[in-house]
Amino acid sequence: MVNDPTSQAIVTFDDVHLTYDGAREVLRGCDFTLRHGDFRFLTGPSGAGKTSLLKLIYAAHRQSSGRVEVFGHDLAEMPTADMPKLRRRIGVVFQEFRLLDHLTAFENVALPMRVLGISPNSYRDDVVELLSWVGLAHRIDAPPTVLSGGEKQRVALARALVSKPDLILADEPTGNVDPVMGEKIMRLLLELNRLGTAVIVATHDLGLVRGLKQPILRLKDGKTNLHAPIPDEAAKEPAE
Amino acid sequence: MSADAEPLAEVRSGKTAIIPENGVSGASLALVIGVLAFLAGIALTGFFAVDAAVSNWSGELTGSVTVQVRGMTAEEIASGADDAEAILLDTEGLSEIRRVPRSEAEELLEPWIGEGNLPQDLPLPVLITADVSPELRADLSGLRTALSDKVEGASLNDHSAWTDQLIASARRIRALTFFAFVLVVLAASSVIVFAARAGLAAHRNIVEVLHLVGATDGFIARQIGNRYLTLGLVGGAGGALVAWLSTKSLAMVTRDAGGFLPAFSIDAKTALWLVVIPLLLGGLSTISARIAVLRALRGKDAYVA
Numbered sequence: 427m428v429n430d431p432t433s434q435a436i437v438t439f440d441d442v443h444l445t446y447d448g449a450r451e452v453l454r455g456c457d458f459t460l461r462h463g464d465f466r467f468l469t470g471p472s473g474a475g476k477t478s479l480l481k482l483i484y485a486a487h488r489q490s491s492g493r494v495e496v497f498g499h500d501l502a503e504m505p506t507a508d509m510p511k512l513r514r515r516i517g518v519v520f521q522e523f524r525l526l527d528h529l530t531a532f533e534n535v536a537l538p539m540r541v542l543g544i545s546p547n548s549y550r551d552d553v554v555e556l557l558s559w560v561g562l563a564h565r566i567d568a569p570p571t572v573l574s575g576g577e578k579q580r581v582a583l584a585r586a587l588v589s590k591p592d593l594i595l596a597d598e599p600t601g602n603v604d605p606v607m608g609e610k611i612m613r614l615l616l617e618l619n620r621l622g623t624a625v626i627v628a629t630h631d632l633g634l635v636r637g638l639k640q641p642i643l644r645l646k647d648g649k650t651n652l653h654a655p656i657p658d659e660a661a662k663e664p665a666e
Numbered sequence: 667m668s669a670d671a672e673p674l675a676e677v678r679s680g681k682t683a684i685i686p687e688n689g690v691s692g693a694s695l696a697l698v699i700g701v702l703a704f705l706a707g708i709a710l711t712g713f714f715a716v717d718a719a720v721s722n723w724s725g726e727l728t729g730s731v732t733v734q735v736r737g738m739t740a741e742e743i744a745s746g747a748d749d750a751e752a753i754l755l756d757t758e759g760l761s762e763i764r765r766v767p768r769s770e771a772e773e774l775l776e777p778w779i780g781e782g783n784l785p786q787d788l789p790l791p792v793l794i795t796a797d798v799s800p801e802l803r804a805d806l807s808g809l810r811t812a813l814s815d816k817v818e819g820a821s822l823n824d825h826s827a828w829t830d831q832l833i834a835s836a837r838r839i840r841a842l843t844f845f846a847f848v849l850v851v852l853a854a855s856s857v858i859v860f861a862a863r864a865g866l867a868a869h870r871n872i873v874e875v876l877h878l879v880g881a882t883d884g885f886i887a888r889q890i891g892n893r894y895l896t897l898g899l900v901g902g903a904g905g906a907l908v909a910w911l912s913t914k915s916l917a918m919v920t921r922d923a924g925g926f927l928p929a930f931s932i933d934a935k936t937a938l939w940l941v942v943i944p945l946l947l948g949g950l951s952t953i954s955a956r957i958a959v960l961r962a963l964r965g966k967d968a969y970v971a
Contacts, residue, residue: 484878506964507882514880524875528686538879540684585879 442492454648468628470645476628517586521598525570576607699901707909709847747792759802766793862955891956898951902944
């Protein structure tokens, strides 16, 4: 059991508090553990702190108190210079895509490779394969400005995956795409999870949560609680 | 292979700049760098011109001495001049000993008394010039004593009284021109630092994405800094070229003025330094931009999405 890699914690939150500007406390004692191969929906109403929680994981923010461990590193004690190495093991997908408009779909996906100084010859096939996997082989040289919302999100997903991360964080990945495309993106994330990558998807779309039947990390009043997958009937209740 | 295969291959090669060029603002900045390069070129040319003048004056004036022999009668002066010339000939370290003919001495007086107004029986002092070696120049006291002891009315002039002042003044001007050059280079560096910070703020969204995908601050600083290398090289080359043309035309003006203006020329060393200016500004721009970006990013959680 000790040597089983799937038992190793990727993310551990221990009584984590986060306060903005010394006044507005968003997280009030979050406790949870995410292990290799886990899939979690992170739910909660708008403003509950879902994005803030994700930002703590990829070290865009630092907690006010408590302990955040990612890949075994206590982020409070991690030197700033080591943060890039940590972020290379995490793929992040945003609701607003965050693609670079002056680069093509191919170049956006290849960006993490260029950052690592890898030769284009070494990653060209991987990038093309990834774009094919998300169904965008025909849009490989298109800039984001001519892509639809769903296409942009799939490019963003491919960019998050190109460096083969151990953890994918998706913040409202279906927020700016139509329901059909949203489900397609979620299926891709689930498929990725089946291949062993841990995934956290922040969403307030209970229909989506119901459809995929995965455990839920519910954020309420600044605290996290782990719930079993929502039964179909429960999803018919009003959204949070 | 389709007709558009080549452009696609180019796009996929990963050569597109991660941080895009600034366009119009980039051109404006190149112009500013060009103007500063021009001023740096002028300051540097002035520095080398004064430096050359100081060297020439130092060499010409401190490398020679003049003996003046005065007396009440022409015979007395001629006899004294013979004795003084003999002493000079016997002195080691002197060469090119030459007695200035009376005709030349009269020419020297013409501006004050007019041509042909000098009585032939007026006992003019005799001037004897000689080149002096650096060793003898270091201590002329022995020669001065020998002349004053053995030749009545003889005096030795090594020009030090006014050449020292002239050279000291020229050296101050030289220091001033170099100071001006340094100030211009510092101004160029400050402009780049300002531009790099503005560029960083303008491309904040890109920098955030780069951080997100694991870029180090050094990588981002290189991406921004490398853009200023081209800018510094192009702007610097343009400014240095205009500076070279300007000083070239100035050299032609001083040459055509027929001695009214001090002679001014561009030697190979100066021309070489004008070539160095774009390289200097290119390197300085890159380093300044990188440092500015690193300082803006380092130790902060800013620019992280």
